[in-house]
Amino acid sequence: MLSLAAFYAPRGILPAQILAASPSELALLAEAREMYQKETFTVMYHAVCAALSEDAAKEAFKIYG
Numbered sequence: 119m120l121s122l123a124a125f126y127a128p129r130g131i132l133p134a135q136i137l138a139a140s141p142s143e144l145a146l147l148a149e150a151r152e153m154y155q156k157e158t159f160t161v162m163y164h165a166v167c168a169a170l171s172e173d174a175a176k177e178a179f180k181i182y183g
Contacts, residue, residue, distance in 0.1 A: 119144065125151050
């Protein structure tokens with residue numbers, strides 16, 4: 119739960135609000151964090167592949183769409 123509080127604190131959600139959240143709210147926040155991290159990884163992966171080579175960019179597109 120503290121990792122959720124640390125993730126959302128810079129985004130304007132106070133740690134006290136995270137600690138007071140219901141289990142369903144915590145699940146929603148955890149899923150949203152996971153989606154954000156996956157999307158960030160995918161964007162960064164595509165950027166690195168595109169910067170390194172054209173062939174690598176094509177392969178990344180095949181894997182991640």
